[in-house]
Amino acid sequence: MRRAACPGSFDPVTNGHVDIISRASALFDEVVVAVGVNAAKKRLFSAEERIDMLSEACAPFPNVRIDSFDGLLTDFCRDRGVQAIVKGLRAVSDFDYELQMAQMNSSLSDVETVFVPTSPEYSFLASSLVKEVATFGGDVSGLVPPLVLDRLRARLAGDA
Numbered sequence: 268m269r270r271a272a273c274p275g276s277f278d279p280v281t282n283g284h285v286d287i288i289s290r291a292s293a294l295f296d297e298v299v300v301a302v303g304v305n306a307a308k309k310r311l312f313s314a315e316e317r318i319d320m321l322s323e324a325c326a327p328f329p330n331v332r333i334d335s336f337d338g339l340l341t342d343f344c345r346d347r348g349v350q351a352i353v354k355g356l357r358a359v360s361d362f363d364y365e366l367q368m369a370q371m372n373s374s375l376s377d378v379e380t381v382f383v384p385t386s387p388e389y390s391f392l393a394s395s396l397v398k399e400v401a402t403f404g405g406d407v408s409g410l411v412p413p414l415v416l417d418r419l420r421a422r423l424a425g426d427a
């Protein structure tokens with residue numbers, strides 16, 4: 268069984284994330300989306316909300332499941348029998364940090380990192396930018412799954 272992890276904070280999940288997850292699901296027998304739940308980091312959406320939105324967005328992929336982690340990703344991978352970490356690379360600017368992280372992770376464990384180039388239509392897409400644009404009333408409807416759009420609108424309109 269070849270099992271991969273797609274890690275991130277997914278605050279919230281975007282169509283760029285879904286693209287990488289779906290492509291990982293075609294390459295591996297099973298994909299675990301690993302949602303970072305570090306309580307010290309300020310998020311727009313709670314861990315439960317982020318997991319909920321991911322569960323809906325990944326429902327079309329039967330070999331994808333959602334899980335959370337709160338420590339070292341390499342420990343998560345060891346505990347879940349994950350052999351590879353799949354990361355999307357949007358631009359050269361992602362590369363330096365991702366290479367450093369991949370090399371650190373491989374020094375900590377025998378987990379491999381696999382880089383998948385982002386589809387060009389999503390190369391400018393980041394959760395932080397989606398939130399910023401949505402905050403100022405910009406249209407992000409083509410950039411996130413429908414449930415995320417609804418939740419973003421509700422959150423920015425001032426729900427709890």
Ligand code: ADP
Binds near residue numbers: 276283354356386
């Ligand atoms: P973090 O908050 O840990 O930086 P994100 O939740 O923003 O992580 O993203 C998690 C991972 O998803 C990234 O490391 C990257 O591999 C991938 N990713 C993010 N945005 C995109 C995108 N637009 N296209 C493809 N992959 C992406």
